[in-house]
Amino acid sequence: MNIDKDWNRRFAGPVLLAAVTAACLSACNSESGNPKETGAATPAAAVVSETKKEQPINILTPGGFLLPGLDDVPELTENPIPEFLRNGVEHPVVASLQERLMNLGFMDNDEPTNYFGNVTEAAVKTYQRQNGLVQDGIVGPETLNSIMSPSAKYYAVAKGVQGDDITRIQNRLYELGYLANAGQVSGTFGDETEIAVQKLQEVNGLNVDGKVGRQTINLLYSEEIRPNYLTYGEKSDVVLASQQRLKALGYLITEPDGAYGNDTVTAVKQFQSRNDLVVDGYLGPSTRIALNSSEAQPNGMGLGEQGDSVTRIQQLLNKYGYLAKGNITGYYGEATEKAVKAFQSRNGLSSDGAVGQMTMNKLTGSGVKSAGASGGSGSDSGKGGTVKGGSGVSGLLSIARSKLGSPYVWGAKGSGSFDCSGFIYWSLNQAGVRQSYLTSSGWRNVGKYTKISSFGSLQAGDIIVVSGHVGIVAGGGKVIDASSSNGRVVERALSSWWSNNFICGWRIFG
Template identity: 70%
Template structure:
């Protein structure tokens, strides 16, 4: 049954208040004004509670009951600022039509786009304006989660097709059109088949959640395959300095590590798959060659250390996966002995020499000191002790006294830049693209990760308590990431604001908190 919203939806504490809800005819279109009828005021205004209007929570946000004299606008459209907008945004996020974010009272471009997608799915005029029918449909307990299928057109379809192409389910980039046709339906069915979902050809909640998850299985060259195509990719990866073993056409651990390292340095989603986008970038003249240096950490560093150990430049005890000063000195010695420029960084030339067949072994020398493994040095141990009970080990922090202030300064310089889904800068961003761009601007070599990927990045010191966050930390919440600015503030690319903002770390952030990552010590 369709209902009209009153000026205030509330329960009187200890009293059953009569709130008049008038009916709405089905023939009224989505832009008809919202008719409101208020119950008589009691002589003494009691404390207000909020009526439960949805399965998941109250219609209006906590502590934001609509006050008398602040009626809901007849039409909620771009530019409107009103508490009901926050409720609309939260509901659209819950239903999968907006990226997860702290709701705001401002009705901007991202909310307009989300409302249009909702209207499209529910057979309403796609004007992005919330009239009575649209409002009732969004707030209905029976509202359906975002879903698209054959015949639908839109910018959201183009994004879905782009990901299907990257995962190898759409064969060519010209199929990324924004029009959900037969080829897209076939690609979705194939994705669902490979990943064990119901094969209905529709992109609904389970398929949407799968598209960017770590568990997704691609339809492309991946681990365990052997072919001439894999061989060609390995040869290119070796030429660029990413492969640490001889190309053999078999997609094994070395190839996966090399592909991930290549993706990280070439602004691609780091998934270890040789998908279409990765192969195009790999064969491009603009492909960025490898470079591993002081402060890096991961499997690629371990492979280099193992090779240095093989030729006598590094003792086995220093194979830590962390590129510290001992590894840097070992690389310099290797470069000097093998006729390379001794800069201490492993670029394409050093990697090719290190993985080649004509390598000069290290001369006899005294034993090396123990390599620090990033997060386990004394300075970092002190840092861990100060946050006892709120952090988990294994990650490292970068000891750069100016790092925090530089990161916050860079982030603040982009306040006001528009939010654009998938954008990584320099003048438009989504939430994860903003964090990625800011970190790289201050010299932190961080690959692009989705908000989901930030949950398990593992590279830095993990903060497990919301109350232990400090300025410069990366905060990860459900479906969103930001940069802690200190003083109870956060800087993030906000979909609900439609731009980069600096705002309070409110209860929304605390309630949705997953973890934080300490980048700087």
Template identity: 50%
Template sequence: MKKQEYAPIYVFTEYSKAFAPHICYNKRSITKDWSRNMLDNIKQKLKRTLDGARNALKRTIIRTRRRSAAFRRAGGMRRVMDNLVDGVRKKQPRALITLGSAAAAVIAVAVIIISGGGKAAAQEEIASFLLPEDAVNIAAAMTPTPEATYAAPTPEPTPTPVSMGKGATGAQVKAVQERLMELGYMDYDEPTEKYGSVTKEAVEVFQRRHGLTVDGYIGEETYDRLMRADALPYMATVGDEGTDIEELQKRLVELDYMKKATGYFGDETAAAVKEFQDRNHLDVDGMIGVNTKEALYSEDAIPHSLSYGEKSDDVLKYQKRLFKLGYLTTEPDGTFGKDTASAVKLFQQLNGLIADGHIGPQTRKLLMSSDAQANALTIGMSGDTVKNVQKMLKKLGYLSSADGYFGSGTEAAVRSFQKQNGLSADGKVGRATMTKLVSGNAKAAPSDKPAATPGGSSGSGSSGGSSGGSSGGNYSSGASADRLIEIALSKLGSRYKTGAKGPSSFDCSGFVYWCLNQAGVRQGYMTSKTWRSVSKYQKISSIDNIQKGDIIVFRMSSSKGHVGIAMSGSEMVDASSGEGCVVRRSYKTDYWRKYFYCAYRIF
């Protein structure tokens, strides 16, 4: 090997030999060590570069997911098109220019294609339309060429870590609630910026479902999983434990599928769920998903109880009780036929139960108790029987007309009739009142007293109110909008709980149901979905025509909705899942206007 190929090393070795001739120097080994050091340095630099690129990519992915989620929450492309249409309708210059440019481009392309110019000519025409050559030349001539500058690149800001827990407030909380509602972990409601106990419980259930640490706290991992497109919807299965499981079990107890609620989803709960799914024509898997949960809280849920077609001594016992209370008009025979089913439904309706026609645990308990209300026409009912009673009251001068609906005006007329004829003035048409009406010797109304209007208010205010924890509410005056509002306001701050019907906790439909019955309106329980198809109350189609005491119905989807009680022409009282309690708020916000379905005039 020639010396010049290793000139630096040769000089070094020759110089060293002069001072240490006894040492043997190997030129090849020195070259090898030097190359290895260079290679190690290159590897380290490459590793640092790759690590930096990997971290930058992770930050980009997180930002992209957040922006995508924000775009979806803002309404996506549908919202963009809605804004464009709205801008054109309002004749905003920017919207008109955008629409005009798009229309002109489409027309130009169509003309070129029709005239035989082909695709290339069409593309050329679009380019020249969007950026005319003359305009480019003029702009270039008038714009001086800037001197080259070399500014340092602006560093990307590091995303602020997500960190939310109970008590937190802000727009991120609102986004979290919206997503939890979409996935079935929270009941639909206007999202708020308050992270309360209901939101915390929903987050805990979400974390349990996704195998995350269950702490009710939203960090980066929980937030990222929640906002992903493949986030799992609500599901409860064997091994789960929590307040949501306890509430589901309570509903299964109500329907007679379980004996008690424990809060733990074990084999007994799975067996009860399977039986419920089988009886209600659902997929039988023993798990409670969105569909099974919805069916559980529906008034159409089929309980594990006495129902149509059965024959037994128990049926005979309950028939005798229904006959005594005036609901069953045929002779008790121990067979659960159509007449028995109709009698049970009427009993449930007048006694504030879910009118499903089945004799379940709650119906059995109330039917055999001293609190059972006897059959009587009362406020909120409608039909031919009501109309016939109104005609008799009109004939005697107590009522001005007959419309078939038992409103507060009809109740006032009945009270006047009862007082005039020496009966107990409760405003209900029971056996004694009906017997007197058809007797032929009933006293007519005094000539100096004007007849009441069927749908009008009785004019009676509330003489009392229920306390925060009372479940009774013994009000002496007739049902009225004022009384309903007073009862509703007495429950402000009561906790929100799915499926609860009072007196200390409610969901939205349970709150309306409880307040109406406490106010003297015998209304069976209905979900927010069922409220859409009510026919016995006057329907209000405009949100601007709502009055005090109306029941407001909102529709978020085919199966999800919300209900509240109107306090005035702008405010309502309702049980809010977002706030976690019963609240008083405006129903004329953009959110509620978007989902308004109808309202019903009770008084």
């Protein structure tokens, strides 16, 4: 059999499926006198009418054929499908391939494209590895038939497997405290990784089999994940040592006592936010290593900040008479900045209105000089407000566009490469918005900004969250995002794929 003809016939079948089915229904309804079928032919029926003489429609009977045989399907004569799909190929069938790989968990969720790039190639190789195919990243008839088969299996790995995807899984296990040290992040799924996965499954109520399948891989990046290390409610000398370090860096407001309470959770999250870590409030290995590093970034807050840490600072400013009680809002606005400046001036610090390490240590230490008068005026109510850096929507979009064409790399946060959530994290911080790193699932419930619940209400500068993906609304019906299907940062149309997968949006400015 001619390979090119057989290849195109295989793909002509799905294309004609709707048309042939419509024609079958039309024929049956016409015989029964259905008045709905007496009007103009539908486009699908019109397509079938062109081939009807050569390929008659079989009558629908219990023992008959519903569709014509594969060998009788007409060839695709326009833009035929290449014999092999490989890196660099651009063809509409690539979008179907990508969508299938995403649905099976081998590729990050994104709007499918016609381009077969590095990310698609890596996903194909992983699929081939799992299914005992030649691992060359090239999609020929055997690989394609396997991927498109209804019985194709979801992504799963177990002991003995090697690859970049194993490295990513091990990194997350290490962050969560299930792998004890960085040396165990090797890219090879061995005994230690299996034990770590089993422990994670046990702690999180999953079937304990030591394999990473659909449930386990989804859990690894969910907000419900339970780590294996220090968390709320624990008490130990390790907690005390971490608290002392958090206090020295200006994150912990209360006195260290060895008990992992709400203040410690808040301080850990703030530290993670400032030091490019996953913000989960847990003292896992990576957080403790960063905390004790000489490169650990001290705390610092200014205009535009929101959250529990801001509330606690405002409470202290109120305690010493620098801020009115009504301005304890959790939002760092002009009234809070004015109060901080007054506190700094009164207590011999540089009066810049920002709460850095020295200001925090003074504010939470002894010998504080009170204001001697009632708190400041003005109001810190409302969200959004002035963002440090003052870039606004135009600045954010300009920063995002400056990275168009940068490669998509899973887990990358810039400045040369990004994944979708890393691109949002980098762009916002470059625009002066202090935002911690969040995965795409984390963006569903960030709560820090004004939530947009309607796709039609999105504006330029908003963060759009869809199933498994995030981007920046660019205005004019476009979005800027780090696209796995394109393999790079792109600016493209907010198509129906985005509206169909829409979860929410977040208004950063205004």
